[in-house]
Amino acid sequence: MRRSRRWSLSALAGMLLAAGAVVAPATAARAETCSTSLPHPDGFGITCLRVDRHPQADGSELRDITMTSTAIFQASGGTPAIDPLARQITVRIYLPGGYDPARSARYRSLYLLNGGGDSYDEWTTKADLVSLIASVPGHPYDGIVVMPTGGLSGWYADWAGRTDGYFAPKWETYHIAQLIPWVDANFNTVADRSGRGLAGLSMGGYGTLRYAAAHPDVFSVIGAFSPGIDVRAKPAQGTLSDSMWQAGASIAPLDLLNGKFRVNKYDANGLPVLDQDQQRLYRLDTLFGAHTTSVVDGRTVYDWPSANPATLVTQGRYAPFSGRLGLYAGGCAALPPDPDHPGQVLYGDGDDPAPPECAYSTTSPANTEATGVNEAILGSYASAFDATLTGLGVAHRYCYGTGGHDWGSWPADLVDFLQYAYGTAPPRCPNA
Known part of the structure; x- marks a missing residue:
């Protein structure tokens, strides 16, 4: 049975606060001072406040670093x-056994970005990251995993505007210019692309596609799970706008x-301005800067080209990741029958x-006029994204399936x- 969502898509506009059993550490946490655990705890705009170490049964470790960032x-x-x-914000780091x-030989690093309405710990509370890494056939990944805070609805942007309280986050600056060099300074990582x-996943999948396009010199491998892809789409704009008035710059539930x-x-x-079209534009401009307009399928729509993966892909911005780009989305209406195994799907x-059985469409009224996002809509845009990558000759792995927007x-x-x-x-792909 799939774990149900604590906040429904309709109630919180596609944000990902999902219920799930907490995966308890193998042993009790061990608190240490920053100077004891880290060779360079302060720097790059980051000040370390506390380190909590969680040894795991297989010899690996989850290490939580609480910090502030300028x-x-x-x-x-x-x-x-x-x-x-x-x-205060926290980054959770998985260190492999030994x-x-x-x-x-320095360790590779993988940065995992959280979904909307969630936080740095989602892969270890709603899933068991340690067991998942150990379950990969052949154990090809033996590096560290960095799970940073991304805000409940920060959208991996350096906000162009502000909150009602006259402050704003610079998430891209924190992740790219501060956290990555800080991690490389404190852990034995391969400190290059x-x-x-x-x-x-989801908001984090959008962040992955956005960061990858903007910083191809920083990353060489990218994976997007149920990502937001086209900010010109009305459902996406509704999700973004709703998240801004419901959570805004919030980091913690309080x-x-x-x-x-x-x-x-x-x-x-x-x-408050009552016109919701004005509110929607104001909130998205707060995130991404002043909007433009473009024509999509004969319709004039609002656009933020530098923040829109659906536009960036047409510019060839994902070519640097050819052969090392994974794209995953569900919402497929049905999978085709397997001709070699009657009664099974392919x-x-x-x-x-x-395949046509998925019934993906970015032009159907249900997907262009919807006020919120669901996995079928995300799957439709992922299918279009896949087609564009293929047309440009960018090698990648694309997995579709009937799964939902959940854990x-x-x-x-x-x-x-x-x-x-x-x-x-x-x-074969999983049934994403």
């Missing part, structure tokens, strides 16, 4: 309504109780487009991605 938050447009402005900080991968973290447009009298092999699908996606990106691609 990029989260910054004053914007006025006097910030929160004090202190710098907020991790040796002095090993001559060749050893660094990036993956994420932030949701503070209206100063939210994003709204106000009139000259200080009252899963994709990672190289073919989605019943994403663990299998990660295992498949690790096997494909670091070992030998499986002959």
